[in-house]
Amino acid sequence: MKASPEHQARLLDLQALDTRLAQLAHREKTLPEVAAAAGVRGQLDGVRAVVAERAGVVEDTRTELSRIEADVAVVEARMTRDRDRLQATSSAKDITALEQELAALAKRRSDLEDIELAVMERLEEAEAALGETEHAAEALGEHLADADAARDAALAAIAAERASTIADRDAVAAALPADLLALYEKQRARYGFGASHLRFGVSSATGVTLLADELATVRAAAPDDVILCPSSDAILVRTAESGL
DSSP states (O other), rough: BBBOOOHHHHHHHHHHHHHHHHHHHHHTTHHHHHHHHHHHHHHHHHHHHHHHHHHHHHHHHHHHHHHHHHHHHHHHHHHHHHHHHHHHHHHHHHHHHHHHHHHHHHHHHHHHHHHHHHHHHHHHHHHHHHOOOOOOHHHHHHHHHHHHHHHHHHHHHHHHHHHHHHHHHHHHHHSSSSSHHHHHHHHHHOOOOOOOOTTEETTTTTTEEEOOOHHHHHSSTTTOOOOOOOOTSSSEEOOTTOOO
């Protein structure tokens, strides 16, 4: 294949732009802002799980307290009923039975009130723990919003640079002969590099110095011959810096 030295030299610009696009893709995948946002999101998910767990504890404790309060109300209602019956009866047998039942109910109410107090204390502790965790979740939510904003800004900057680089690449590619561009794309797809600059006998694609016989072959080629780098299989671009 033949191509003017000027067109071959333009391949180095194309390769530089492709290298930049690859760097941008790698940077996008390894952005610290992305990892930071994911880390905060993971923390928030963990804290939200604790919030749900503690909210369940609070709900269960409130249900338990309501049940105990209902039991106390039932006992008090029975005590009121027995007092009314006690005042209305003159039967010694009934009086004795009612007084015994009132004593038992008073003991039951006292026990329930002790349990009620303990449950109220547990509820207060559970509500405090829930409030603390909800506050932590709120703070992490704000932190996540900041982390997401930083990530989005970094990604937007990469996207903008990628768009500009692609536009520059399209302009360079459009000015190249179709067959030269096709060979460049073919070699780049196969080997990772489409063009390699021979600079002072060293291939830029691999950093390898060409052997003496390889350099002799390159020297023997006409300036418009398109030759491949023996170490990278990219198009070997010769310039005044090639050391030939």
